[in-house]
Amino acid sequence: DPIAGSLSRGGVGTKVSGVLSVTGSPSWLPFLVVLGVETARSGSPAIGTNYSFSRLDGGQLLIEWNLLGQTEEHGPDSRTSLRPLPFVVGRAPSAQLRLWSTRVSSQHATFFERDGALFLQDLGSTNGTFVNGQRLAEERGLADGDIVHFADVEFRIAAMFIPGSDPTGDDLATSRIERTQVGIILEGIRRTRDLVALLESGSVSVDFQPVVDLASGAVVAFEALGRVRHPGLPVGASELFALAQRLNLVRRLSEAFRKRALLEAPRLPASAPARPKLFVNTLPAEVRDCGELLDDLSVFRRSCPDMPLVLEIHESAVTDVGELGDLRRRLQSIDVGLAFDDFGKGAARLRELCEAEPDYVKFDRTFVSDVSAGAKRGEMTRALVKMIADLGIVTLLEGVETEDEARSCREAGFDLGQGYFFGRPSPVEDLRKD
Numbered sequence: 001d002p003i004a005g006s007l008s009r010g011g012v013g014t015k016v017s018g019v020l021s022v023t024g025s026p027s028w029l030p031f032l033v034v035l036g037v038e039t040a041r042s043g044s045p046a047i048g049t050n051y052s053f054s055r056l057d058g059g060q061l062l063i064e065w066n067l068l069g070q071t072e073e074h075g076p077d078s079r080t081s082l083r084p085l086p087f088v089v090g091r092a093p094s095a096q097l098r099l100w101s102t103r104v105s106s107q108h109a110t111f112f113e114r115d116g117a118l119f120l121q122d123l124g125s126t127n128g129t130f131v132n133g134q135r136l137a138e139e140r141g142l143a144d145g146d147i148v149h150f151a152d153v154e155f156r157i158a159a160m161f162i163p164g165s166d167p168t169g170d171d172l173a174t175s176r177i178e179r180t181q182v183g184i185i186l187e188g189i190r191r192t193r194d195l196v197a198l199l200e201s202g203s204v205s206v207d208f209q210p211v212v213d214l215a216s217g218a219v220v221a222f223e224a225l226g227r228v229r230h231p232g233l234p235v236g237a238s239e240l241f242a243l244a245q246r247l248n249l250v251r252r253l254s255e256a257f258r259k260r261a262l263l264e265a266p267r268l269p270a271s272a273p274a275r276p277k278l279f280v281n282t283l284p285a286e287v288r289d290c291g292e293l294l295d296d297l298s299v300f301r302r303s304c305p306d307m308p309l310v311l312e313i314h315e316s317a318v319t320d321v322g323e324l325g326d327l328r329r330r331l332q333s334i335d336v337g338l339a340f341d342d343f344g345k346g347a348a349r350l351r352e353l354c355e356a357e358p359d360y361v362k363f364d365r366t367f368v369s370d371v372s373a374g375a376k377r378g379e380m381t382r383a384l385v386k387m388i389a390d391l392g393i394v395t396l397l398e399g400v401e402t403e404d405e406a407r408s409c410r411e412a413g414f415d416l417g418q419g420y421f422f423g424r425p426s427p428v429e430d431l432r433k434d
Contacts, residue, residue: 065111065118067148069155073100079158086112089150090123103127103151109136118142118157127151133248154196194233195243199252205229206261207425208268211279211396211418214410221277221310222268223418225425226257254283255292262300264428265307277308279339287313287327294330301334310337310360324356339396354391361388363414365399371412378412385413 067080080097089097092106099108105125112119121139122129129136130149142148146157198204204226211221226237233240244253258280265278286293293311300309311331328338339360363385371381385395397409400419409417 064159065142066158067097067155068158069153071097071099080155082111082118085118086110088123099150099153101151101153104153105151108150111142120148125151195240195249195253198228198233199249199256202256202260204253204256204260205427206257206264207427208261208264208431209418209425210423211277211416212422214406214414214417219276219423220274220416221279221308222431223279223312224257224261224265224281226253226260226281227425251283251285254281254286255296258282259296262296262304265300265309266304267428267432269431275306275308277310277337279310279312281312281341284314288323290327290330294334297331297336298334301336305335308337309335310339312339312341312362314341321355328356328358342398357391358393360394360396360416362396362398362418365419367397368399368401368405368409368419371397371405371408371414382412389413389415 065082067082068077070077071080087097088095088107088110089099089104090106090108091099091101091104095107103126105123105127107123108125109120109122109129112121119139119141120129120131120136122136128149128151131140131142132147142157144157144159148155148157205228207225207227208222209225210219211223212218213220226240228240233243241250241253244250261278261280268276268278270276282293297309297311300307313327331338337359338356339362340358341362342364343361367381371378388395394415395413396416396418397414398418400406400409400417400421402421405419406417406421
């Protein structure tokens with residue numbers, strides 16, 4: 001039967017207008033409140049809002065703010081309710097939450113409420129208060145899922161149901177839901193700690209995928225692809241970078257992968273007559289602020305003067321042709337090539353190709369089907385490849401997985417190919433065995 005409720009915001013249990021109509025069993029309503037309430041037609045609630053959900057029978061499911069993490073050194077992860085507000089965190093006996101770390105100040109930070117929203121303010125601590133990796137310089141509104149650090153002690157902000165607030169008497173269901181929520185969030189905290197520890201130790205891994213000359217079949221280059229072989233962290237790059245994004249650690253993760261690739265590159269197998277090139281990736285933000293990036297490449301160039309190196313930049317990073325040209329000249333000064341990565345069907349980038357003059361253009365996998373398609377699509381792709389080749393730029397097609405695709409790409413005029421057909425990404429040790 002349909003169940004109607006009023007969406008509440010403000011202090012815990014206070015009400016404002018707004019109606020949310022749903023269909024289903026009361027047992028799943030808590031998931032709706034926690035995970036989907038922001039999609040209600042009444043509009044998105046403010047950051048840091050406390051919620052309650054009123055059932056037709058007049059009862060309420062109330063939600064409060066909590067900290068999830070370790071409150072004792074080497075202790076288990078636990079839940080700490082942020083009640084009553086204001087709520088002070090520190091090492092002093094007067095703090096509502098006392099932490100063990102000597103890096104935490106006596107009165108380190110305080111949580112408080114304003115207009116129904118939860119805020120956090122640093123209290124002049126020595127080692128800082130951080131939200132999602134950014135140090136607080138002023139008060140900040142919080143949201144469910146935010147990562148908070150008091151110096152070196154980490155917690156996650158979590159919205160939870162107040163025990164006993166279910167008026168239907170289904171306390172077991174509410175308890176079961178809460179335990180599920182806690183388990184999911186604590187798993188997220190463990191992943192966060194694992195990622196931070198991984199970056200601090202530099203223990204990331206890199207696989208290398210071969211790039212092949214389509215005319216001769218010889219391996220002429222390898223692309224370095226970041227990997228994490230840790231039981232508590234995702235292996236896939238996209239999921240790993242999504243986790244790093246929430247912690248404002250994306251750039252550090254990218255730098256860690258690149259430094260590992262440069263460290264292992266001299267061990268790559270060499271094939272006659274020339275040493276294979278190394279393609280390394282970067283982020284758009286690193287291109288726009290490229291000081292540290294160029295420093296890393298310069299250090300590598302001094303230590304490995306004979307290793308051919310190519311920097312890949314995603315085409316979305318090309319926003320200013322002048323800046324790109326400057327980057328190109330600075331890379332040339334340290335004998336590093338430039339490649340446009342994931343060149344798509346939007347040929348609006350041709351102007352940038354003419355002005356920046358990269359050494360390589362890497363076409364994304366969407367072109368694989370095009371070169372094998374009917375006459376019109378195939379002709380368009382061949383014309384684009386020829387146009388770029390006429391500029392003196394080497395063309396490379398990614399995502400080649402079959403012999404037929406490799407043959408079609410070669411016939412379309414591509415110079416180089418990369419994909420599972422030529423070889424899967426592998427650790428350098430496995431490549432040396434082969």
